[in-house]
Amino acid sequence: MSQLKVNLIKCLSDNYSYIIFNPNSKKAIIVDPAEAKPLVDVVNKLNLNLEYILITHHHEDHVGGNIELKNKFNCKIIGYADDANRIPGIDITIKDKEIFNFEDDEIQLNFSPGHTSGHIFYYFKKSKLAFVGDVVFSLGCGRIFEGNSNDMYKSVMKIKSLPNEVKIFCGHEYTESNLKFCLAYDENNDHLKQRATEVKDLRNKGLPTIPTTVLDEKNTNIFFRCNDKAISQKLGLEGQPPEKVFKKLRELKDNF
Ligand SMILES: [Zn+2]
Numbered sequence: 001m002s003q004l005k006v007n008l009i010k011c012l013s014d015n016y017s018y019i020i021f022n023p024n025s026k027k028a029i030i031v032d033p034a035e036a037k038p039l040v041d042v043v044n045k046l047n048l049n050l051e052y053i054l055i056t057h058h059h060e061d062h063v064g065g066n067i068e069l070k071n072k073f074n075c076k077i078i079g080y081a082d083d084a085n086r087i088p089g090i091d092i093t094i095k096d097k098e099i100f101n102f103e104d105d106e107i108q109l110n111f112s113p114g115h116t117s118g119h120i121f122y123y124f125k126k127s128k129l130a131f132v133g134d135v136v137f138s139l140g141c142g143r144i145f146e147g148n149s150n151d152m153y154k155s156v157m158k159i160k161s162l163p164n165e166v167k168i169f170c171g172h173e174y175t176e177s178n179l180k181f182c183l184a185y186d187e188n189n190d191h192l193k194q195r196a197t198e199v200k201d202l203r204n205k206g207l208p209t210i211p212t213t214v215l216d217e218k219n220t221n222i223f224f225r226c227n228d229k230a231i232s233q234k235l236g237l238e239g240q241p242p243e244k245v246f247k248k249l250r251e252l253k254d255n256f
Contacts, residue, residue: 083118
């Protein structure tokens with residue numbers, strides 16, 4: 001069992017950055033520093049030794065803190081080899097499926113295009129944590145900016161195929177608006193009704209709805225449920241392949 005802990009840090013308006021650390025050794029990783037200040041504060045407060053920054057994709061609200069953090073803590077920035085020229089300050093480039101070690105864990109990089117052409121997610125194999133950037137959100141998935149619906153579908157399915165107990169950490173707090181969309185097209189899903197109560201309760205208290213888990217998303221996230229008969233029926237796509245249902249859902253969500 002891994003000893004790593006995860007701190008969720010609110011950044012900008014609705015971004016989440018993450019600090020993963022071993023409380024004994026104090027060695028730490030940051031995933032997607034949206035901005036430097038709140039992260040610097042936590043690293044200092046917990047007296048952490050920041051070794052690496054992991055980047056899921058090049059968007060400004062995921063790399064905005066790179067240079068300041070690197071200058072301050074002399075850490076190394078890690079990202080996807082094929083997107084290296086868009087990631088500020090990158091030091092170490094990694095390829096799809098490549099694994100690197102941190103403390104007692106093994107972190108696997110997974111190519112997951114669709115939101116951007118060079119998007120990746122990081123899977124901590126022993127701790128069973130996935131940092132997925134803007135591919136999957138709780139009850140939703142990312143917008144398609146570079147690539148097509150099939151790319152995005154495959155990327156979402158890669159996350160769906162992780163073990164049920166894996167915790168999913170995404171880049172934004174979009175759960176409430178995603179919930180409204182899921183309820184509109186999957187209104188008879190009892191898991192979803194239950195999740196709706198939990199989400200409203202958390203948000204009323206001003207708390208994050210993250211992390212979620214692979215199992216919870218399988219039960220409630222409509223983009224994970226393209227094989228569900230009631231959903232394809234509702235869309236008039238009964239008997240159609242799940243890729244088509246996914247494409248339709250993404251289009252509907254874009255205009256929801
Ligand atoms: Zn993005």
